[in-house]
Structure formats: C-alpha cells, structure tokens
Amino acid sequence: MNIVVTGAAGFIGSHLCEALAALGHDVVGADRATAPGRPDHLAELRGHPRFRFVEADLLECDLAGLVTDADVVFHLAGIAGVRSSWGDSFDAYLRANVLLTQRLLEACKGSPRLRKIVYASSSSVYGGGGGAVSSEDAPTRPISPYGLTKLAGEHLCRLYWQEFGVPYTALRYFTVYGPPQRAGRGVPRFMRAALRDEPLPLYGDGTQTRDFTYVSDLVQANIAAMAYDKHGTVFNVGGAATASVNEVLGMIEELAGRPLRIERLPGQPGDPHATRADTALARRELGYAPAVPLKEGLARQWAYMRQLYEGGAQG
Numbered sequence: 001m002n003i004v005v006t007g008a009a010g011f012i013g014s015h016l017c018e019a020l021a022a023l024g025h026d027v028v029g030a031d032r033a034t035a036p037g038r039p040d041h042l043a044e045l046r047g048h049p050r051f052r053f054v055e056a057d058l059l060e061c062d063l064a065g066l067v068t069d070a071d072v073v074f075h076l077a078g079i080a081g082v083r084s085s086w087g088d089s090f091d092a093y094l095r096a097n098v099l100l101t102q103r104l105l106e107a108c109k110g111s112p113r114l115r116k117i118v119y120a121s122s123s124s125v126y127g128g129g130g131g132a133v134s135s136e137d138a139p140t141r142p143i144s145p146y147g148l149t150k151l152a153g154e155h156l157c158r159l160y161w162q163e164f165g166v167p168y169t170a171l172r173y174f175t176v177y178g179p180p181q182r183a184g185r186g187v188p189r190f191m192r193a194a195l196r197d198e199p200l201p202l203y204g205d206g207t208q209t210r211d212f213t214y215v216s217d218l219v220q221a222n223i224a225a226m227a228y229d230k231h232g233t234v235f236n237v238g239g240a241a242t243a244s245v246n247e248v249l250g251m252i253e254e255l256a257g258r259p260l261r262i263e264r265l266p267g268q269p270g271d272p273h274a275t276r277a278d279t280a281l282a283r284r285e286l287g288y289a290p291a292v293p294l295k296e297g298l299a300r301q302w303a304y305m306r307q308l309y310e311g312g313a314q315g
Helices: 011-022 063-067 087-108 145-164 186-196 215-227 245-256 280-286 294-310
Strands: 002-006 026-031 051-055 072-075 116-122 168-173 199-203 209-214 233-237 241-244 261-265
Touching: 002 011, 011 026, 011 215, 063 087, 072 087, 072 215, 087 116, 087 145, 116 145, 116 215, 145 168, 168 215, 186 199, 186 245, 186 294, 209 215, 209 245, 209 294, 215 233, 215 280, 233 280, 241 245, 245 294
Parallel strands: 002 026, 002 072, 026 051, 072 116, 116 168, 168 233, 199 261
Antiparallel strands: 209 241
C-alpha cells in the first residue's frame, strides 16, 4: 500500500516507517528537518527504495497533495510532554496537536482511496490520578493542557468519521521507551544521569506508576490498527509491565552498577500519579500482545545509550 506517516522523523515515527518499508509498503514520511545536534532517526532509511522523506512544516504545506495517493495515514506529528504544555506554550500545543489534526482530516475528507487514518493519542486523556486500570470506556478527564489537546484530536477524528466518513482508529499510547529515544523523556534522562554520574532531579516521591511500552510493541499495534476493518474505535496500547518510577530507577542502578544521585523535588502540575492500561480490547480486536519485558527493554536502551556515551555523544 501507499502509506503516509506524519511525524516520521521522531522516535516512534522512524521506527514505524522502518517496519512498514520492511513489510513492502511504499512509505512517505513527512516532518520538519532534524534540528542541528539532534539524532537523525531516519538515517538508516534514507536511500531505501520504498521510503521517501518530505521535509515540510505540516501546518503550512499542501496536506491534500501529501495524502492524495495514500491508502493509510498514520498521524503521529505533534508536540508531546505534560509539564511544558502550560502557560504560553499552550498555543504551540493547540496548533501542533489540534489544528494540524483538523487540517489533516479536512485533507483526507472525500478521498476514495483512503482506507484508514491511525491517530496517535495518549494515556494523558484519562488524567491518571486514581491508580485504577483505565479501560477505553473510562472517563476522560485530562489534568494537563497536553492531555486536553490529544483528547480534542480524538474528538475531531470522530466528528470527521461521523459526518464525512473519514475512516480512523485511535491508539492511546502509554509511556513509550526504547532506543534511540534520547531526548528529555523519563527513561533516557535517568540513564543519562547514571552514565554521567550526575545528579538526577526527580519530581515527586517516585511512587508514581507507569505502564511502560517498548517501542517495537507499539509499532506492532499501529500495524495491526492499519489492517483493522472497523472504524471509530479507540484502543489502549500499554506495555508488558506496570512499574513505579522508583522500581525503574532501581533497575537502572543495577545496569549501571552504582546508585543514582537522586535529588527529590516536588511533583509538577499535570503529572499523573498512576497510569495503567487495560489492553483487553486491543488484545481481542487487534491481536495485540506486548512481547518485551520491562527489564529486557531497559537493558536494550541502556546498551544503546552506553555505546553513544562511550563514543562521546553529548545529547
């Protein structure tokens, strides 16, 4: 099939593009250029006969032209992060997560060829304050502006499906990790502090729990959603294990062979205390079965990051 992936230059998007090209699909990856000093996640794909990269500001480019020949569109582009979504930053979140989604759906409206849009949503739509397992019919009560924008994207998908027949499936991601994730996300940030033997600022007391989802498991869920013959459905995509932040830090200390220098700081607005996915629906409908245990996934990411830092990487 002809497939478009927005946000292709990102950590998850690049993994998805690689998997789709390996399956024999023709993939167009659309995204901004990689910023100077940042890793080029698409380095191994450049030159692949079934992959083409379109460098573009998706809010300004011709989206209708981008998707005109697409059988499937994976919409991963946007801004992630709970803590940075407050204040003046909210305007950027609205544009990247809500306005772009609406414009993409408008571009896909009426396409006779389109079989599916797979929309990347987030566990942040639930709020995550109570510690209970979240099923897809649980109340959606975001506690951050970021979560609000991802929920708005879901509602836009539903509106365009109901009113114009735009076929979609939404996936709610739960705490994705794995190589080559190197930015300021939790797991790579913890590992960077361990590798450098630097102080690690930690917000909250570490009892916060997360459903940690290895990136290859998430990619398989996306590919299964692409083939799902029903529309208008939302699925949780969680990992093989739920663990507290303190438990993850302990596993990283084992990998490092020394204790982390943790600086305890107050919790931050919008940070959920607990996220845990009920994946029964995805298991039943998509055949989703997360395969990478947390300890194994952390070991893979540690090996990747250790190789980078031994080679003098600074990011």
